[in-house]
Amino acid sequence: MTAPTMLDNVVAEEIINVIRSKFDLDAASKIEVKSIEVDQEEHKIRIEILITTTERPEALAKGYFGLTGKVREALGSDWSGFFPVITPQINSGMHA
Amino acid sequence: MPDAKLADGHLAVARRLATTKRPTQSEIRRSISSAYYAVFHALARTCANSLVGRTPSQRPNKAWVEVYRGLNHGVCRKACEQANTVAFPACIQEFADAFHQLQEYRHKADYDPDIKFSKADGETWYEIARLSMSSLRSANNVDKKAFAAWVLISTQGAKNARKANNAN
Numbered sequence: 001m002t003a004p005t006m007l008d009n010v011v012a013e014e015i016i017n018v019i020r021s022k023f024d025l026d027a028a029s030k031i032e033v034k035s036i037e038v039d040q041e042e043h044k045i046r047i048e049i050l051i052t053t054t055e056r057p058e059a060l061a062k063g064y065f066g067l068t069g070k071v072r073e074a075l076g077s078d079w080s081g082f083f084p085v086i087t088p089q090i091n092s093g094m095h096a
Numbered sequence: 097m098p099d100a101k102l103a104d105g106h107l108a109v110a111r112r113l114a115t116t117k118r119p120t121q122s123e124i125r126r127s128i129s130s131a132y133y134a135v136f137h138a139l140a141r142t143c144a145n146s147l148v149g150r151t152p153s154q155r156p157n158k159a160w161v162e163v164y165r166g167l168n169h170g171v172c173r174k175a176c177e178q179a180n181t182v183a184f185p186a187c188i189q190e191f192a193d194a195f196h197q198l199q200e201y202r203h204k205a206d207y208d209p210d211i212k213f214s215k216a217d218g219e220t221w222y223e224i225a226r227l228s229m230s231s232l233r234s235a236n237n238v239d240k241k242a243f244a245a246w247v248l249i250s251t252q253g254a255k256n257a258r259k260a261n262n263a264n
Binding site: 057058060061062064065066068069072083085086087088089090091092 | 180223
């Protein structure tokens with residue numbers, strides 16, 4: 001069986017839900033998934049997220065640690081050979 | 097005597113650079129890089145302690161250094177990428193995943209001039225490295241030995257043995 005070349009909307013939506021749930025940030029915070037790209041050459045799924053929050057780095061790190069496994073589960077067996085590279089960009093601009 | 101505290105030293109540097117009042121881009125980038133190297137050295141030390149011995153007076157110290165320095169960034173990343181295919185406990189699996197993510201991010205911090213990092217990025221990756229090291233250290237000795245073999249040995253023979261183990 002050949003690997004699919006792009007994520008379907010259901011899987012992408014599931015990944016977004018998993019990310020939001022794992023971080024579990026307060027209502028004033030915002031998590032946006034900027035992009036999800038499949039890198040066929042490297043066998044990676046590159047997920048870029050933008051987090052706008054006043055939460056402490058300790059809380060953000062706790063949310064991130066263990067997230068890879070949850071995203072891997074959400075990707076399911078079709079993507080079992082692909083590693084999800086999750087890159088957060090943290091905007092703490094709400095401090096002002 | 098080898099310096100066995102490099103991991104904690106790199107982690108302290110990562111913290112210092114990230115928590116400076118107004119860190120420059122170079123300081124944040126060096127902080128992220130140090131966070132990765134903290135985790136790398138923590139793993140190298142775990143490998144050497146697990147496979148050769150923890151107590152300097154009761155181990156061959158040259159062999160300890162050889163194992164410590166035997167850890168290769170690329171081979172280790174690949175091994176961490178595939179750690180979920182075997183039954184490592186959560187503390188090691190989560191370490192392996194974080195190691196891979198830290199290495200990816202370290203490459204961006206070291207080489208990609210297009211990215212602008214925030215102070216919060218540096219502080220958060222320092223915390224991720226700290227959690228990763230703590231997670232690895234919480235593993236029991238048997239699992240540390242198994243993981244050390246997993247990240248250090250990538251010969252065809254080892255791969256064949258792993259295939260056979262998975263089949264049983």
